Amino acid sequence: MPKNNPALRNPAKAKVLVSKPETTEDLVVEALDIGGLDEVVKLLRDYCGSGLIRKSLNKLHHRDPIDRFTYARRHAVEIYANRHGLTPARLMVEIVGERGRKDPMGAEREKLRKARVFLKNDEVALIGAKSLADLWEKNRGNASNHGAYLKKITQGFAFT
Secondary structure (H helix, E strand, O other), X not given: OOOOOHHHHOOOOOOOOOOOOOOHHHHHHHHHHHHOHHHHHHHHHHHHOHHHHHHHHHHOOOXXXXXXXXXXXXXXXXXXXXXXXXXXXXXXXXXXXXXXXOOHHHHHHHXXXXXXXXXXXXXXXXXXXXXHHHHHHHHOOOOOOHHHHHHHHOOOOOOO
């Protein structure tokens, strides 16, 4: 090996190609990864002013959007109820309670319907819902009161 050739002494450095963000969402996610939520909000406040930020926030719905996991849990309850000949909406009311609503079964029926529609388009979440219903079925044992059993199992879940 010749000692005078600098290319042989220095290992080749790999070039990393970094593409710039293509959408606003990509840019915001990158900013959140680098600086965190507090820093992004401070930058927006400094750039736009707090009044414009408040106006934008007030235009949003005050309820957070429902994620695919909540839909999968709701659909798992529906699958479980159908396997046992129960009414899914009644089972959901047993799990989450009436919460002072005029028509709790109607409200739960609507939530279950939305979950069903969502899971028609999300195959992975549908598989998760079926697996969760299978797990509940397998771990049920001799529990005869399905509502009490699912309420105990799903205490950490957020169905709302």
